[in-house]
Ligand SMILES: O=C(O)CCC(=O)C(=O)O
């Protein structure tokens with residue numbers, strides 16, 4: 600079975616769409632649970648207008664990936680859930696919104712709690728500290744709102760030139776969905 604890297608930074612892990620889990624699991628999770636929550640928490644980042652995602656599991660282990668450098672996600676919003684297994688280290692750290700990595704002086708450290716997730720803006724500078732012992736597996740869902748990224752690419756901070764592609768691609772669209780009224784969701 601052909602297998603891609605979860606993203607351009609992590610070498611170990613798996614893309615959920617390659618396991619056939621987008622339609623039965625990730626899209627309902629985004630539409631039914633994450634979008635209403637994100638609409639309330641981050642309306643300014645397209646929280647109420649999520650229309651695609653890139654979901655993957657990242658794996659850290661001795662002899663494999665150990666840490667993740669400071670970066671922004673190719674996402675308007677991100678969910679990061681600690682799945683396990685047993686490990687020390689690997690804490691997430693956060694800086695400012697689109698802050699230059701060189702200006703990161705006092706990051707906020709967030710320890711993983713297995714079974715719990717962290718929601719953050721994709722443009723919030725962040726990274727993961729080195730793994731100490733064990734194996735760490737996290738589910739990461741990059742949530743995308745075409746209404747936001749069609750105007751301003753989160754990676755280059757410019758208006759994107761669109762080219763045709765298949766699937767969710769990178770979340771850009773030629774047409775945008777209508778806004779969702781969160782009060783109407785049940
Ligand atoms: O290693 C982690 O838990 C962070 C992963 C992350 O920031 C990402 O995949 O964008």
Ligand SMILES: [Fe+2]
Nearest residue numbers: 670671672725
């Ligand atoms: Fe990230």
